[in-house]
Amino acid sequence: MLEHIKTVILTALVLMSVVLTWQLWTFQPDYGLLKRDDKGYVENNPIGETLSxxxxxxxxxxxxxxxxxxxxxxxxxxxxxxxxxxxxxxxxxxxxxxxxxxxxxxxxxxxxxxxxxxxxxxxxxxxxxxxxxxxxxxxxxxxxxxxxxxxxxxxxxxxxxxxxxxxxxxxxxxxxxxxxxxxxxxxxxxxxxxxxxxxxxxxxxxxxxxxxxxxxxGELQVDGLTYTSTLLSPDRFKQALFSDPSYAKHYRQSERQESYTDGNRMLNVLYSGNILFYINPGYSEQHDKNGKNVVISSVDFINGHGGWTDQYIFYDWNVDETKEEALFRLVVSGVPVFSASHQKVAELYISRIGNQTYEYIRPLFDLDESPIDANLQYALPSGEAVINKIESSEGFDPSLLQKVTIGYSMTKNNSIITFQPEWFVLYNGKWDVVDFHDETDDEVIANDEVDREAEANGLE
Structure with a gap:
């Protein structure tokens, strides 16, 4: 009798195993459940554009x-x-x-x-x-x-x-x-x-x-421009940059700074909501030499959340023993922006360690479509006058001069942003204004020191 009971139980277990195996093989998950708003799924809508x-x-x-x-x-x-x-x-x-x-x-x-x-x-x-x-x-x-x-x-x-x-x-x-x-x-x-x-x-x-x-x-006539701007919501970047945004906790350090963190990644919102500084320290130090160049991977990263808001173009990249970096500069009406209250207001900066994005620093505002004032023109000095001014600067070393170009100085007052054209010089790895405003000042290469509160390391 006991042997008969064992046989029945064993047969039942074998049949259950066959049924469960069949269900496992033929299981089709209902992905539609993941798309239902009432189940907490958040669709990651692009913030701006994607670009090739x-x-x-x-x-x-x-x-x-x-x-x-x-x-x-x-x-x-x-x-x-x-x-x-x-x-x-x-x-x-x-x-x-x-x-x-x-x-x-x-x-x-x-x-x-x-x-x-x-x-x-x-x-x-x-x-x-x-x-x-x-x-x-x-x-x-x-x-x-x-x-x-x-x-x-x-x-x-x-x-x-x-x-x-x-x-x-x-x-x-x-x-x-x-x-x-x-x-x-x-x-x-x-x-x-x-x-x-x-x-x-x-x-x-x-x-x-x-x-x-x-x-x-000769002299050049360049437009000065004034735009209105719109702040971008940090929450949209939180949804895009955290693998599970619901785990990202919000902290407010001061009126000008707040943070989101999931215990690993951190997203800092600085300068009264004008700068985003994202860091992901959980990286792999092993770099795949056959992988994508950092410029391509940075474009892919920004495209991943539609992060091209205004016009930014590739401007620099760097690779050293610790990390790889790519920088994209804000351009307004074809003129690059070099000077601002904080340098990163005019840049998209990305660093990569191993094969993973480590830092992402960018502005959190978007220029509105058309300028509200484009009637002011500036007469910029001739190239010869610029070179004479630079060469007469105290301590000038011609081997440290890298570039001279026209750019915009940017001033942001709440939602109003003004762009004033000036001559800029890239000297010893740093962009500075060629200052024609004070002719009695011997120091032409103005020391426009940048506040680095939000910056770990930049390219310039």
């Missing part, structure tokens, strides 16, 4: 050469963007590296064409996403500038394109799928109306070739 790499990578200037004359084309001009969009549609062939002798001869080469200068060296992986370089072997780490010009070869005239890497002292030359007539019509016709320019050489060690800064020969 080609929209984020933009030149900082173009120089047009025609009949031995140089002309400046700034991003604030519609023609600038027409040129650049056409360039991105080109394809290239006949790739070759210039020899040292050919590179040395470039300094005396008289060309008719266009020089396109990027704000920083663009990593080659990033450049290939922005331009049509599929299938081309470029053994460069990055590209600082490119040139398009007419060249005579054995088969006649062609449109040649050169890609420069100043860090590696390499130049690659290719041929564009563009006829000479198309190039003359689309790129050189009517450029004599652009501001005339002159070249100022940059001293950068004992290299085969060095950069040149092109500056206007």
């Amino acid at each position: 790499i080609s929209k984020v990578i933009q030149p900082e200037s173009m120089i047009v050469f025609d009949h031995g004359q140089s002309h400046l084309l700034y991003p604030k001009e519609p023609l600038f963007h027409q040129f650049y969009e056409k360039m991105k549609e080109l394809t290239f062939s006949d790739v070759r590296y210039l020899t040292n002798n050919e590179i040395l001869s470039l300094s005396t080469y008289q060309k008719s064409g266009i020089e396109v200068v990027f704000p920083s060296i663009v990593p080659i992986d990033v450049f290939k996403e922005a331009f049509k370089l599929e299938g081309l072997q470029f053994s460069m780490k990055g590209i600082n500038q490119m040139e398009m010009f007419i060249e005579q070869n054995s088969s006649g005239q062609v449109v040649a394109v050169r890609f420069y890497s100043y860090d590696e002292q390499k130049v690659i030359q290719t041929t564009a799928n563009l006829t000479v007539d198309e190039f003359l019509t689309h790129f050189l016709d009517g450029v004599d109306t652009l501001p005339a320019a002159f070249a100022y050489p940059i001293v950068d060690g004992d290299h085969l070739f060095n950069r040149k800064i092109y500056l206007p020969k």
Whole structure:
């Protein structure tokens, strides 16, 4: 009798096991439950836009050469963007590296064409996403500038394109799928109306070739602008940046600062709601060398929550032993913003340790669509006056001068933001205003020290 009972129990257990196994194999979860608002699911709506790499990578200037004359084309001009969009549609062939002798001869080469200068060296992986370089072997780490010009070869005239890497002292030359007539019509016709320019050489060690800064020969008229702005809700970033926002607790340290944390990640809201500083210390120190470049991963990270609110363009990147960094700068009507009450008000800054985003610093406001005042124009001094002012500065070292450009100083008063154009100099790794307001002051390179309360480490 006992043996019979054991047999029945064993048979029942086997049957239960078969039924449970079948249910496990055929189980289909009801994902619809996760989408029901009454179950607590929060849909992560984009905060702003998502952008492709080609929209984020933009030149900082173009120089047009025609009949031995140089002309400046700034991003604030519609023609600038027409040129650049056409360039991105080109394809290239006949790739070759210039020899040292050919590179040395470039300094005396008289060309008719266009020089396109990027704000920083663009990593080659990033450049290939922005331009049509599929299938081309470029053994460069990055590209600082490119040139398009007419060249005579054995088969006649062609449109040649050169890609420069100043860090590696390499130049690659290719041929564009563009006829000479198309190039003359689309790129050189009517450029004599652009501001005339002159070249100022940059001293950068004992290299085969060095950069040149092109500056206007005369004064430039640049608009001053005033915008209204709207604060972005920190809660929207909390929903996007925490894996489970419901676990993020809210703390208010003062009237100007509050925080959210889930015990690991922390999101700080600083300067009366104007700056977001996100940090995720739970990182992996192992870096995948075959992984994405930090510029690409940073664009992906920002796209993940639609974080492109105003116009920001790629401006710099850096890799050292501790972390990798990428920086995107605010641009208003084609003019970059360098000076503000807090430098990070004009930047999107991301750092990465291992393969994970470690820091994210950005403004928490969005400029409204159109300026409320665009009637004020500023006459900025000529490039020659700017160079004379910089060179006469006490302690000036030409080897520390890196760039000179027009930018906006930004002032925010509640929701009103004003942008005033000024000359800026990148000197010894730091952007400063070239101060023409006090002619009795010998110190031209103004020390516009930046409050770093929200910053761990920046690129500039």
